Amino acid sequence: MKPKSRDRMYNSFKYRSIFSVLMAIFMLVFLYYLTYEPHKKKYPEPVAQIPDGASVQVFQVVDGDTLKVRMGDGDRIASVRVLGIDCPESMKNSKCERDGKQGRHGCRWQIPRGKLAKRAAEELLDNEKVVLECGGKCRKGSYGRFLRYIRLKNGMDFGQEMVRRGLCEDFAWKYPHKRALSYLRAQTMAKQSHKGIWHVE
Helix, strand or coil, X not given: CCHHHHHHHHHHHHHHHHHHHHHHHHHHHHHHHHHCHHHCCCCCEECCCCCCCEEEEEEEEEECCEEEEECCCCCEEEEEEEXXXXXXXXXXXXXXXXXXXXXXXXXXXXXXXXXXXXXXHHHHHCCCEEEEECCCCCEECCCCCEEEEEECCCCCXXXXXXXXXXXXXXCCCCCCCCCHHHHHHHHHHHHHCCCHHHCCC
16 A cells, blocks of 8 residues: 555544543433533522412512512512512603503603602612512403512502502502501602692692
């Protein structure tokens, strides 16, 4: 065999051997990745039901009247709509656009006031342990959110406090609820003091 032919055969064999080794390493790494558990990110599971009086931890304030909570074990999450109040929207969406078309305040008016409500909610709720109260029959809203009153660890009714500060309004005019009387009293005081959304410009 000529030297050049022998060199070509040697080089071809060498490259095939290197390729085979690399492929074997790749397959080992790939198989290890598939079977190694810690790399798999575990997402919290949604909650099917929350009992009355459940203690949860708030991990995200979405809006002045909407939040996300973790159940006691930390592996289950739920979206909660605060029962009895309605806060201005903190970002442009179909709701504030619809409100504007129906003769109520639209997005331009709501958004700055909604941001104030969200900020206050974050100060009161963010990463805090709270108690969710049904105020009667435990229900879900039309968007699958749990409708609950929020009891702070100091005993304060969160929704009533937001109404008292003039950051949100009592929602009994549209959705009657068990605590409407006390919420309306708080709202009347906020109106008389021209607080928050009742400020006269």
